[in-house]
Amino acid sequence: MRTLLHPPDSASRAGPLRLAVVGAGPAGLTLALLAAQLLPQAQITLFDARPLDRDVSGDPRTLALALGSVHLLQRLKAWDAAAAEAILKVSVSQAPPTLQHPLFSTFNPGRHEPEVCLSASEQGVAQLGAVISYGHLVAPLQAAWLARAAQEPDRLFSRFGAPVQGLKALDGQGVEVDAGIAEHFDLAVVAEGGVFAEQARKALQHDYQQNAWVGTVTLAPDSPVGAAYERFTRQGPVALLPLKPQLGQRRAALVWCVPQAEDDIAGMTDAQRLAVLNSLLPAGVGALQAVGPLKCFALGLNAERTLVEQGCIVRIGNAAQTLHPVAGQGLNLGLRDAYALVEALRGAEQDLAAALRRVEWQRAPDRWSMIATTDFLARSFAWRWPGLPIARGLALAALQAATPLKKALARQMMFGRR
Structure with a gap:
């Protein structure tokens, strides 16, 4: 009782x-x-x-922590800095078909694709956040x-x-x-x-009918240190988060989102997964060397x-x-x-x-x-409107050019909306 x-x-x-x-x-x-x-x-x-x-x-x-979260854990004396990998740069970009659109160069002259780049040095901080298990x-x-x-x-x-x-x-x-x-x-x-x-x-709930495949990939030895990537593709976002090296190898955590109706990742070999990822990610990442076992999670609000x-x-x-x-x-x-x-x-x-x-x-x-x-x-990746990927790419390019707005976005990502 x-x-x-x-x-x-x-x-x-x-x-x-x-x-x-x-x-x-x-x-x-x-x-x-x-x-x-x-x-x-x-x-x-x-x-x-x-x-x-x-x-x-x-x-x-793998968990990605914003700078404000790192500061909070440091205050509590519960932050293992040796186990964390600092995020020094965040790149958000749009995959083809946006890359060759003629309006793109209006916002980002000299760049090869629409991209928003946030860096710790631009924000005057030691790091934008950190990645830890x-x-x-x-x-x-x-x-x-x-x-x-x-x-x-x-x-x-x-x-x-x-x-x-x-x-x-x-x-x-x-x-x-x-x-x-x-x-x-x-x-x-x-x-x-x-x-x-x-x-x-x-x-409030909504099933996005999307899967997230998560795991670890091995990076090229010359890939940028402390770089995180978010790549918008037609199927959904692909993200890489920097991890501590292991056995001398550079690594990153992978989050690969795809519609459930088009999800054939489970049936791919490791070599096929690696080839697809290398075709989706921006050139700045460098060629991925290997992809580890992946786990699948359904996504929703x-x-x-x-x-x-x-x-x-x-x-x-x-x-x-x-x-x-x-x-x-x-x-x-x-x-x-x-x-x-x-x-x-x-x-x-x-x-x-x-x-x-x-x-x-x-x-x-x-x-x-x-x-x-x-x-x-999340919902926009299910839309198949003509010109939508181009519009998303142009929005990224415009944000990269709008320095005050980009700085405000970086502050919000580090510390939340205040």
């Missing part, structure tokens, strides 16, 4: 804030650590279905949380191996978190995301209209918005969600309603601009 710990009463909000964080992935751990640091009176409990003794450090999934991101975050919890066992609690089975709002008296034993909290933050195909459908639900449940990261990877901003949005929430709670622990309203308004421009941008781009 379940027991409700800390049952609600009329005086319960006079004490310290009781905060539940559901999900010990990057967003959940970041939020828990921030709250432990900036809300010194709050009681914080971190829940995750994963057992504590399961080693996450070897998880090879999931394991090398989560392991330091988890170690930092466990160390902090050991120092403050009376207010910081870990519930690893305890999957949350349900959340129940208690009519203005907080929320019940059911993880085998029901516990009462003032606020629950859901940071469990998952991939589109496995998620329950949210208020799955987003809540609001971050706050019933006044006591907040969703952040992929739990709030799962996006197409075309802009690589999903995790970065989640980390900005976490930071904004904790900042709003500082000094307002006794007025949760006002703090949560502030979070909703503050995060709306960043959330909705990114949701709208990625949704538009």
Whole structure:
């Protein structure tokens, strides 16, 4: 029989804030650590279905972090710089048939194709962001949380191996978190995301009918260091993200998006995949030397209209918005969600309603601009309108020529919309 710990009463909000964080992935751990640091009176409990003794450090999934996210993790002393590869340059380009259009040279004289180039040196920063494996991101975050919890066992609690089975709002008296034993909290933050195909459908959802094939490729020895590429093709975007060299070989993470109806990648040999990729990517990448095993994920939009639900449940990261990877901003949005929430709670622990309203308004421009941008781009790859690829290429060329606009775009990609 379940027991409700800390049952609600009329005086319960006079004490310290009781905060539940559901999900010990990057967003959940970041939020828990921030709250432990900036809300010194709050009681914080971190829940995750994963057992504590399961080693996450070897998880090879690749994550792209914006500069603002790197700064946040450095502040938390949970950033393994040695395991990350800096992004020094980002190239966004359009594949043929745009390359020879006569209007192109009007915007980009001397260039061979429509391309927007963003560089750290142009922005006056050491790097635009960084690429790191999931394991090398989560392991330091988890170690930092466990160390902090050991120092403050009376207010910081870990519930690893305890999957949350349900959340129940208690009519203005907080929320019940059911993880085998029901516990009462003032606020629950859901940071469990998952991939589109496995998620329950949210208020805004659209299946793009596209697959993303992800894996690792080997670069030519003379390929540019720290360069990330986004290539718009007729089928969808192809992205390369720089990785730390391995066994003396230069590497990059690959995200290759194609329509499901035209997806024949599974039937290709490695040599065929390599040949197709080399034909799609810009010349500046250099010739790829090899392509490793690829995994396939279905792509879609799955987003809540609001971050706050019933006044006591907040969703952040992929739990709030799962996006197409075309802009690589999903995790970065989640980390900005976490930071904004904790900042709003500082000094307002006794007025949760006002703090949560502030979070909703503050995060709306960043959330909705990114949701709208990625949704538009993802849908546009399914359109077969005459001249659309040329129009997209010309738009890229015009953006490259509009220096102030390009600089504003770079700042937004590094730090979000402010």
